[in-house]
Amino acid sequence: MKKVLYLFLTFALLVLTACGNDTTSKSTTNDTKETTESKEVNLYTARHYEVDDQLYAKFEEETGIKVNLIKGDADELLERIKREGDATPADLFLTADAGRLYRAKEDGLLQAVSSDLLDQQIPANYQDKDQMWYGLTKRARVLIYNKETVKPEDLSTYEALTEEQWKSRVLIRSSENIYNQSLVASFIEINGEEKTKEWARGLVANFAQTPQGGDRDQAKAIAAGIGDVAIMNSYYFGQMLNSMEPEEVKVAEGLGLFFPNQETTGTHVNVSGAGVVKTSKNKDNAIKLLEFLSAPEAQSTFAEANYEYPVNESVEPSELLKTWGEFKEQDISLSVLGDNNSKSILIFNEVGWK
Amino acid sequence: MQRKLANVNMWTVSAAIIMILLFLPNLTIVKGIFTPSNENWAHMKEFVMGSFIKTSFILISATAILTIVIGLSLAWIIVQYDFPLRRFLKWTLILPLSIPPFIGAYTYHGIVNYTGVVQTTLRDQFGMSLNQSYFDIMNLPGAIFIYTMFLYPYVYTITRIFLSQQSASLIESARMLGKGSWRTFFQVVVPISRVSVIGGASLVVLEVLNDYGVVKYFGIQTFTTAIFQSWFGLGDIETSIKLAASLMGFVIIILMIEKLLRGRRQYSYSTTKVRPLQLIQLKGLKAFLATSYGLIILSLGFFIPIAQLIDWTILTFGTIPMSEFMSYVKNSVLVAGITATVIIIFALIVGNFSRLVHGKVANLLPKLSILGYSIPGAVIAVAVVTAFIGLDRFLAPLYQLMGINKTLVLSVSLIMLISAYIIRFFAIGYNSIESGYDKIGTDFRDASRLLGVGLTKTFFKVDLPMLKGAIISGFLLIFIDILKEIPLTLILRPFNFDTLSTKAFQYASDEKIMEASQASLLIVGISALAIYIFYKFLEKERD
Numbered sequence: 001m002k003k004v005l006y007l008f009l010t011f012a013l014l015v016l017t018a019c020g021n022d023t024t025s026k027s028t029t030n031d032t033k034e035t036t037e038s039k040e041v042n043l044y045t046a047r048h049y050e051v052d053d054q055l056y057a058k059f060e061e062e063t064g065i066k067v068n069l070i071k072g073d074a075d076e077l078l079e080r081i082k083r084e085g086d087a088t089p090a091d092l093f094l095t096a097d098a099g100r101l102y103r104a105k106e107d108g109l110l111q112a113v114s115s116d117l118l119d120q121q122i123p124a125n126y127q128d129k130d131q132m133w134y135g136l137t138k139r140a141r142v143l144i145y146n147k148e149t150v151k152p153e154d155l156s157t158y159e160a161l162t163e164e165q166w167k168s169r170v171l172i173r174s175s176e177n178i179y180n181q182s183l184v185a186s187f188i189e190i191n192g193e194e195k196t197k198e199w200a201r202g203l204v205a206n207f208a209q210t211p212q213g214g215d216r217d218q219a220k221a222i223a224a225g226i227g228d229v230a231i232m233n234s235y236y237f238g239q240m241l242n243s244m245e246p247e248e249v250k251v252a253e254g255l256g257l258f259f260p261n262q263e264t265t266g267t268h269v270n271v272s273g274a275g276v277v278k279t280s281k282n283k284d285n286a287i288k289l290l291e292f293l294s295a296p297e298a299q300s301t302f303a304e305a306n307y308e309y310p311v312n313e314s315v316e317p318s319e320l321l322k323t324w325g326e327f328k329e330q331d332i333s334l335s336v337l338g339d340n341n342s343k344s345i346l347i348f349n350e351v352g353w354k
Numbered sequence: 355m356q357r358k359l360a361n362v363n364m365w366t367v368s369a370a371i372i373m374i375l376l377f378l379p380n381l382t383i384v385k386g387i388f389t390p391s392n393e394n395w396a397h398m399k400e401f402v403m404g405s406f407i408k409t410s411f412i413l414i415s416a417t418a419i420l421t422i423v424i425g426l427s428l429a430w431i432i433v434q435y436d437f438p439l440r441r442f443l444k445w446t447l448i449l450p451l452s453i454p455p456f457i458g459a460y461t462y463h464g465i466v467n468y469t470g471v472v473q474t475t476l477r478d479q480f481g482m483s484l485n486q487s488y489f490d491i492m493n494l495p496g497a498i499f500i501y502t503m504f505l506y507p508y509v510y511t512i513t514r515i516f517l518s519q520q521s522a523s524l525i526e527s528a529r530m531l532g533k534g535s536w537r538t539f540f541q542v543v544v545p546i547s548r549v550s551v552i553g554g555a556s557l558v559v560l561e562v563l564n565d566y567g568v569v570k571y572f573g574i575q576t577f578t579t580a581i582f583q584s585w586f587g588l589g590d591i592e593t594s595i596k597l598a599a600s601l602m603g604f605v606i607i608i609l610m611i612e613k614l615l616r617g618r619r620q621y622s623y624s625t626t627k628v629r630p631l632q633l634i635q636l637k638g639l640k641a642f643l644a645t646s647y648g649l650i651i652l653s654l655g656f657f658i659p660i661a662q663l664i665d666w667t668i669l670t671f672g673t674i675p676m677s678e679f680m681s682y683v684k685n686s687v688l689v690a691g692i693t694a695t696v697i698i699i700f701a702l703i704v705g706n707f708s709r710l711v712h713g714k715v716a717n718l719l720p721k722l723s724i725l726g727y728s729i730p731g732a733v734i735a736v737a738v739v740t741a742f743i744g745l746d747r748f749l750a751p752l753y754q755l756m757g758i759n760k761t762l763v764l765s766v767s768l769i770m771l772i773s774a775y776i777i778r779f780f781a782i783g784y785n786s787i788e789s790g791y792d793k794i795g796t797d798f799r800d801a802s803r804l805l806g807v808g809l810t811k812t813f814f815k816v817d818l819p820m821l822k823g824a825i826i827s828g829f830l831l832i833f834i835d836i837l838k839e840i841p842l843t844l845i846l847r848p849f850n851f852d853t854l855s856t857k858a859f860q861y862a863s864d865e866k867i868m869e870a871s872q873a874s875l876l877i878v879g880i881s882a883l884a885i886y887i888f889y890k891f892l893e894k895e896r897d
């Protein structure tokens with residue numbers, strides 16, 4: 001009995017070492033040249049909005065190129081591409097955060113593409129400097145405040161939220177969330193690591209409650225009187241104003257939107273964006289899809305249906321976004337968001353931002 | 355010597371293969387223990403580990419205790435007494451299992467939060483000003499409540515099947531000896547149902563340890579949070595695997611405690627007549643209390659969240675094209691059905707092996723193979739992807755021979771997803787089948803063997819019929835679990851393959867819980883239907 005088991009264990013270990021050893025698969029890369037005129041593009045996307053699906057359907061209709069989708073969490077998709085290595089079917093990686101795009105680039109998963117159309121439709125500051133990825137939509141991390149208890153004049157900067165007057169009044173979701181990680185990462189770039197840690201510590205001291213729930217829950221917590229000002233993503237606020245639940249609309253209507261740091265460093269902005277995967281077998285189609293998504297038509301669809309800001313400057317934001325007014329954005333390369341991401345995690349843990 | 359030789363047969367060989375295959379991907383994790391630690395690990399240890407461990411510990415022990423209290427008491431009441439609505443409660447009390455805990459969390463938060471039905475009503479109809487802290491469920495007690503309400507059926511189902519099938523003679527002897535209901539309960543029922551109670555509770559504990567949706571939404575930091583944080587936040591998969599390995603070590607301890615608590619006692623059938631217990635008729639207040647108890651639990655775990663989901667579905671109806679849902683339903687049922695079937699077959703083989711073969715190896719191996727249940731889904735996913743890509747590369751020349759011009763074949767197919775499910779959920783099937791085997795013991799098999807019937811024939815003629823209850827409840831639990839499963843399905847599914855749960859999760863994670871309600875309701879509907887069909891089937895079997 002034992003002998004049989006040992007035999008199997010040995011066999012299993014052999015298989016495992018064979019599996020784990022990448023060098024055994026050298027010869028498998030040149031089988032991928034078969035697709036010269038393929039009619040499909042494989043998209044790994046961390047965005048899962050209805051409006052995206054509609055845009056892909058439209059793209060298929062116009063070009064005859066089939067969009068195959070795997071949706072998932074950005075990090076998990078990245079991990080999958082990494083593991084699949086040069087045999088990955090992925091052509092395009094799309095996610096809702098510049099930090100993750102940066103990580104994809106750093107991990108050597110993306111390739112540079114050049115397209116006049118893309119350069120024309122997407123301003124340089126929303127592209128990777130090596131053209132490894134392109135931003136497609138913008139979201140601003142703004143202050144949402146209680147119109148009853150807070151006057152817009154009381155608000156100024158993210159930094160000012162650590163002042164005494166905001167004690168037990170500030171709301172923000174957990175540090176687990178990538179939007180917060182990128183926010184702090186941008187601060188590390190602008191104010192330096194030490195100052196950012198100080199700021200984070202001060203903010204935690206002014207929290208109205210332990211971070212919980214999503215962005216919408218922060219707005220509701222203001223309405224419920226738990227706090228007075230929340231750091232929130234602009235597009236969630238747009239969604240609440242247009243919610244199918246009347247109560248949510250009522251909550252949103254009692255709240256104001258403020259773009260912080262207008263006199264100083266600008267409001268923090270993050271992008272959704274995409275990059276062509278290094279080993280893409282349908283590179284041309286992937287670029288076509290990028291061009292399509294940054295073209296005016298798709299850009300205004302993003303803005304209208306999802307309350308995101310278009311990156312294409314020829315496209316007007318939706319009516320709702322226009323009522324919030326124009327604003328000054330942080331002037332940093334979005335790559336730093338990824339660069340500083342782990343530093344922000346360490347800060348969160350140190351200052352006890354749950 | 356002769357006995358040893360007799361053991362090397364189809365059964366042991368296939369059992370060994372299954373267990374090794376189940377354990378292989380986990381080796382990646384085990385390996386992680388031995389990699390040297392880096393500064394992220396030191397940081398984790400210094401700043402967060404202590405509180406993460408404490409929180410996890412409180413979460414699992416409180417949930418385990420509460421699910422045991424609720425699950426065992428309900429099982430006992432249903433098995434022992436007759437009261438109004440008993441037949442209805444008997445099967446509907448399993449239904450909370452059909453609601454994924456993260457949907458439950460979103461739903462309950464939706465009900466009690468500021469814009470939810472409870473507060474709006476109190477505010478608008480009664481003009482009350484409300485203290486928000488009474489309505490805050492996004493905290494540790496809230497999470498315990500959610501897990502308890504949606505996971506207690508593990509304990510309830512397994513214990514009820516155990517009590518109703520085998521305990522009749524023991525309990526009736528206790529009654530005849532003049533013991534009252536309470537004493538019978540504590541002196542007979544509790545001890546004899548220990549195996550199934552602990553089996554059910556350990557499933558609950560593992561499920562809680564593994565869940566990410568609820569704790570993430572509620573902002574509670576547990577061990578699983580730490581694994582995800584170091585992996586995705588710090589981009590440090592080594593630290594994350596080290597954490598997963600520690601978690602696995604912890605689970606091994608739990609399993610050992612389970613084994614200890616179970617002790618050497620065995621309660622197998624002493625006669626061939628397995629008959630249900632004679633029900634005691636409850637009347638008056640007692641009947642009322644029994645019915646209300648069942649109904650309250652059922653409402654909290656099922657009717658209340660369902661009502662909210664229905665409300666949201668009505669609000670959002672028509673915003674998602676109906677036609678899409680048909681394919682999600684098809685996909686969900688397909689993968690859940692296939693996986694559950696395969697797992698049950700594997701569990702029968704391994705369970706039979708561990709019963710027939712004595713010795714340390716035989717006892718240890720099945721335990722190892724269920725470790726998959728202790729590793730967070732996302733980590734399993736990576737282990738499985740790695741293994742399958744390796745396999746694909748290994749098989750690439752073969753693919754070429756077959757005229758397939760690709761390197762990745764298996765790893766972009768459903769086979770990979772289903773394999774991951776099997777690794778992940780084998781524990782559920784195995785626990786069920788194992789308690790079934792425990793119950794029938796080996797006497798009947800030995801008798802059959804003495805009469806000169808072969809092992810395999812004995813299995814089909816003697817063991818299998820007696821295992822029917824365990825097989826069906828195991829299948830059911832796996833089926834429902836896979837309908838609800840999230841991380842594996844998200845990461846490992848092939849292109850353009852959506853299930854009801856991935857759809858519900860995507861909406862929920864975009865904070866569109868109202869839109870998530872339609873897919874959630876379908877998950878619940880299918881699970882409920884499955885529970886009902888199997889229940890009816892079981893009833894018929896028993897008559």
